[in-house]
Amino acid sequence: MFIDRAEIYVKAGKGGDGSAAFRREIHEPMGGPSGGDGGRGGSIIAVVDPGMHTLMDFRYKRKYKAPDGQNGGRSKRYGKSGEDLILRFPQGTVIFEKTTGKLVADLSHVEDRVVLASGGRGGKGNVHFKSSVRQAPKFAQPGAKGEELSLVLELKSIADVGLVGFPNAGKSSLLSRLTRATPKVADYPFTTLTPNLGMFELAYGKSYVLADIPGLIEGASEGAGLGHDFLRHIERTRLILHLVDVGNQYEERSPLERYEIIRKELDSFSSRLADKPEVVLLNKVDLLFEREGLEEMERYLEQNKTPYFLTSTHTGEGLEEAMRKVTQMLEQIETPDLYEDAELYIPEGPDQEIYITMEEDEYVVDGAPIERLFHSTDFLNYHSRIRFQRTLRRMGIYERLREMGIQDGDTVRVHGYAFEYVE
Numbered sequence: 001m002f003i004d005r006a007e008i009y010v011k012a013g014k015g016g017d018g019s020a021a022f023r024r025e026i027h028e029p030m031g032g033p034s035g036g037d038g039g040r041g042g043s044i045i046a047v048v049d050p051g052m053h054t055l056m057d058f059r060y061k062r063k064y065k066a067p068d069g070q071n072g073g074r075s076k077r078y079g080k081s082g083e084d085l086i087l088r089f090p091q092g093t094v095i096f097e098k099t100t101g102k103l104v105a106d107l108s109h110v111e112d113r114v115v116l117a118s119g120g121r122g123g124k125g126n127v128h129f130k131s132s133v134r135q136a137p138k139f140a141q142p143g144a145k146g147e148e149l150s151l152v153l154e155l156k157s158i159a160d161v162g163l164v165g166f167p168n169a170g171k172s173s174l175l176s177r178l179t180r181a182t183p184k185v186a187d188y189p190f191t192t193l194t195p196n197l198g199m200f201e202l203a204y205g206k207s208y209v210l211a212d213i214p215g216l217i218e219g220a221s222e223g224a225g226l227g228h229d230f231l232r233h234i235e236r237t238r239l240i241l242h243l244v245d246v247g248n249q250y251e252e253r254s255p256l257e258r259y260e261i262i263r264k265e266l267d268s269f270s271s272r273l274a275d276k277p278e279v280v281l282l283n284k285v286d287l288l289f290e291r292e293g294l295e296e297m298e299r300y301l302e303q304n305k306t307p308y309f310l311t312s313t314h315t316g317e318g319l320e321e322a323m324r325k326v327t328q329m330l331e332q333i334e335t336p337d338l339y340e341d342a343e344l345y346i347p348e349g350p351d352q353e354i355y356i357t358m359e360e361d362e363y364v365v366d367g368a369p370i371e372r373l374f375h376s377t378d379f380l381n382y383h384s385r386i387r388f389q390r391t392l393r394r395m396g397i398y399e400r401l402r403e404m405g406i407q408d409g410d411t412v413r414v415h416g417y418a419f420e421y422v423e
Contacts, residue, residue: 004155006058007098013041013066013082015120015143018128021074022136033137034076035126039069041119041146042082046095048107049088055155066117069143072125082119090155092236098150102345108236109378116151118368120144147368159211160330162237164266166258169243170283173313175212178323208330211237235270238333239326240278246294247284255282255297277333279326280308286315344373344391356400362411362418363401374415398423 016038023031044066064087070079089095095105095116105114123141130137163171211234234240242262246255253261259280267274280301282294294310301308307325311318354367373391378384392398401412401421410421 004055006055006153007062007150008058008153009063009148009150010044010087010117011063011065011148012043012117012119012146013068014145015039015041015122016069016071016079017142018123018125018140019072019074019077020126020138020140023075032135033126033130034074035140036072036074036077037079037125037128038072038122038143039079039081040122041069041143042066042084043115043119043146044085044087044117046087046089046093046105046107046112046114046116048091048093048110048112050091050110052088052090054090055093055153058153066119066146068146069119069122071143072123072140076125076127079122081122084119087116089153092156094154094156096152096154097345098152100345102343104149104151104345112378115372117147117149118371120146156236157211159237160208161210161239161241161326162234163210163212163241163243164234164262165243165283166245166262169245170281170313171212171243174243174281174283174319175210177313177316178319179210208327210241234266234273237276239329240266240273240276241326242278242280243283244280244297245284246282246297247287255294256300259297259300277329278306279322279329280306281311281318281322282308283311283313285310285317286312343394344387354395354397356397356404358404359413362413363404363406363421364413365397366415369395370415374417 018038019035021033021035023034044064064085066085067082069082072079089107091107091110093105093107094103095107095114096102097104104116105112107114121144123143126137126140128141129139163174165171242259244255244259245251251258263274282297298308307329309318309322309325311322313319354365354369357364357366373388373395377388379388406412406421408421408423412419412421
């Protein structure tokens with residue numbers, strides 16, 4: 001079974017309470033405060049597991065809770081922090097907060113590690129509340145609650161090339177011929193139900209991932225058939241390989257009509273899909289008695305400057321030339337960042353404060369929302385860095401820094417990492 005969507009509930013651990021204890025040594029029966037701090041609650045962290053390929057595990061278990069932090073003790077003993085709970089996801093998993101629909105994490109890289117729910121801070125013991133006018137504070141700070149979220153998980157296959165086309169256009173046959181993948185191939189009146197991935201490699205060593213993604217039907221962009229399940233996967237691909245069956249001369253619709261139906265569904269779902277580079281394979285030419293009747297289709301593709309090839313997944317005709325073209329195009333296409341403009345989920349509440357302080361001529365920005373934002377950013381990716389800066393601006397960080405007198409060239413330290421401030 002292939003599962004590409006699931007919903008889960010996560011709850012980070014509560015911070016341990018601070019202790020309101022006093023020293024009771026034999027020679028100091030009325031000693032001062034000695035209550036220790038509570039430990040931080042465990043956080044829930046998402047990481048990528050390259051060995052996972054579905055979200056099936058999250059269909060059977062939907063609630064996840066990290067351990068609470070321990071309470072502080074007497075003699076200034078600190079409570080132990082709760083252990084972080086690590087949840088493993090397939091590469092390509094995108095996580096949204098259910099209520100707002102805002103992005104929590106995009107796990108598109110193997111090294112991605114994102115805090116889904118931050119553990120509550122530990123409460124301070126009464127030693128922190130002693131002052132010149134309050135020598136024996138009888139109170140301590142309680143631990144903060146951990147974050148809790150309802151999340152929607154979606155898996156978008158990581159592939160360089162996505163195969164699209166009507167059912168029985170020959171996608172599964174093409175995948176099995178070009179790669180070592182072994183999809184079930186037969187003349188079914190329906191279509192592949194799950195994405196099949198395979199690696200194709202040309203003679204000179206270039207290799208790419210090819211995905212046979214579930215076929216479209218008319219109305220898919222509105223959810224008909226496999227609809228959104230299909231389109232969700234193809235968003236990740238860099239190039240579309242569009243197969244059109246030209247071998248069935250008894251089909252009611254012409255090849256051009258079937259081609260335009262698929263294009264319309266892609267465009268209706270997302271302009272990103274419609275704008276992706278495309279190569280068209282006019283497939284099953286081995287079934288044609290005479291290669292006539294394709295003039296309309298070929299003329300249309302030529303007018304739109306869309307590369308196309310006459311191919312046969314049965315005989316192999318035209319496939320090597322077509323895949324060389326695909327490889328050539330892939331070398332010039334960057335991997336897209338699907339969520340560069342997506343609004344990140346930033347939790348609110350008394351335990352989600354953002355602190356800005358001065359430490360040794362540096363402006364230090366910290367707090368649970370900053371930690372979440374930091375772990376959701378790929379600083380090696382230009383678009384991800386831009387989103388990081390935009391989110392800081394939406395959170396009011398720049399405005400607060402300006403109020404504190406920051407100047408161009410000053411150092412800002414965010415979650416332990418230093419950046420040069422540029423207005």
